[in-house]
Amino acid sequence: MRSPAPGSGVARPSATRLPPPGARPTTPPEPMRAMVRAMFPALAESNVVYLDSAATTQKPLPVIETVHRYHASRTANAGRGTYPWATGLSTQLTRVRDRTATFIGAAHPDEVVFTAGATAALNAVALSWGLAALTDGDQILYNPRDHASNVYPWHHLRQLLERFGRHIELVPYRITDAGEADTADIFAKITPRTRLITTSHVHHVFGGRTTLEELRGRIDPAILLCFDCSQSGGHLPVDVTELGADFAIFAAHKMFGAPGTGILYCHRRMHDRLLPFLPGGNTGVRLTETGLTATGMPDLLEGGTYNIPGILALGSALEVLESFDLGVIAAHNRELTLHLIDGLRQVPGLDFLPGPAHASCAVGYGILSFTLAGISAADVGFVLSELGFLVRTGLHCTSSNGDAEDLDSVRVSTHIYNTVEEIDRFIQCVMTIAEEVS
Known part of the structure; x- marks a missing residue:
């Protein structure tokens, strides 16, 4: 199983560059991506794509x-x-x-x-x-x-x-x-x-x-x-x-x-x-x-x-957070979520859990969960990590009762340091996994 290696570009969008809902998001110039990447040391010299911000966010230099x-x-x-x-x-x-x-x-x-x-x-x-x-x-x-x-x-x-x-x-x-x-x-x-x-x-x-x-x-x-x-x-x-x-x-x-x-x-x-x-x-x-x-x-x-x-x-x-502007972060996460949904809809055997993929309008808050037929969520997560994509799998800290089992899934969660290119590479990797297990 092969996939393009994840890159290191991270975008800090500006309010003027954010597209309307439903449009394919654009990526700010490389200097701006590099500036944002440099604020997060754990990502600055890493070849991984971090897609688990719902579990914990990366820490910027001022916090460290x-x-x-x-x-x-x-x-x-x-x-x-x-x-x-x-x-x-x-x-x-x-x-x-x-x-x-x-x-x-x-x-x-x-x-x-x-x-x-x-x-x-x-x-x-x-x-x-x-x-x-x-x-x-x-x-x-x-x-x-x-x-x-x-x-x-x-x-x-x-x-x-x-x-x-x-x-x-x-x-x-x-x-x-x-x-x-x-x-x-x-x-x-x-x-x-x-x-x-x-x-x-x-x-x-x-x-x-x-x-x-x-x-x-x-x-x-x-x-x-x-x-x-x-x-x-x-x-x-x-x-x-x-x-x-x-x-x-x-x-x-x-x-x-x-x-x-x-x-x-x-x-x-x-x-x-x-x-x-x-x-x-x-x-x-x-x-x-x-x-x-x-x-x-x-x-x-x-x-x-x-x-x-x-x-x-x-x-x-x-x-x-205030320097980035919460409205800009929210819009960036929305566009990445919508772009992720559009791409994953093409993956055979992929089912979305409840969420923005089933919403009647274009919404998204940076969190999306799915399952893939023929392979467990844990195995999907393992293969993705081998390819450099860090996601959360399992029950996601839900209560341990009989109803929780249907939440066993792969969760993707984004933030300001993620880019459209990363999402595109992620979609391609999931597509490759689906094709190999079908």
Whole structure:
């Protein structure tokens, strides 16, 4: 099996060069591709094509330098001392929080909580809000095909509450062929006991985008909305206020940042309904004769030592994303997705999972999954890696129940550093594999 060797060109599109939906995307000049490639050292001298940005994004030089600078110069603990190294770090973290609030569309910086990742953020919602607020008979609507981090915490919460005699119901809802949450099904399943609807903003396997806008004005405003924005943050503009989110979750490592850092958005209306998460040093509580008393957000959910290099790296990642322009990144991913769909439609034996390939209009958010007849997803991924294409295969961190097996697939996910030429070579490789196994 032979295929053209993957190249190293990476495009940074400009707003003026992006074609309309449905047109074949164009590639910026080589100097611009080289400039973007040079920002990502892991790609600069590599002959591989990285198509797994939904798992984690490559890291630009400013992020790498920020982490190195913290460890190599003036390492200290923010908020723990009055000397310049410590106070300077506290000021920097405050600035990153302010910048993050602006980046995600939060109205107030105290609505931004730094966590150990998206998984930790979703568990914080389940334990800090769920344990305090839910009573016997309450319901949570969720998508069992979402990432396990947006499924397991709710099951864990239900098991914990059962130990204290409170029985809540987890109500699953369907997805559409386009890979979006089925809002008609959600609306049909809402009852007076519904307390929370949780969903992926962009699905990690299907690549469908869900805003729940069809439910606005039709449901009780007391029902809370939780959006897992792990796949949309850093890939397209996200405004949590526009979404009407009560909670929103972001993963820094999927938006050019370092692993081990997450963002939890908590609308101010939720602040007095939360229990402390990981109470200890630096937690926004004080000990009184009656127990722990909250002293304010976001400290209430930020116990322990901050992941200082991770948060500082997040600040640098946001700067890089803003320099590219989120609208440009979103348009670039859309065009690459549409081009990928058009090419893969010609491959014999290839089936698309739900997602943009089944959408009624030209949409795409940089994620596409498929299967190939006559060969397992794992074997397709192995052959592609031998040819220099790095993709994700398997169940993609979906919950391990009987319904998850139909998600076993090859997932392709793009970002600003991918090009049309890479997609063309990828399509040709998949076509060659399909022909050899048919």
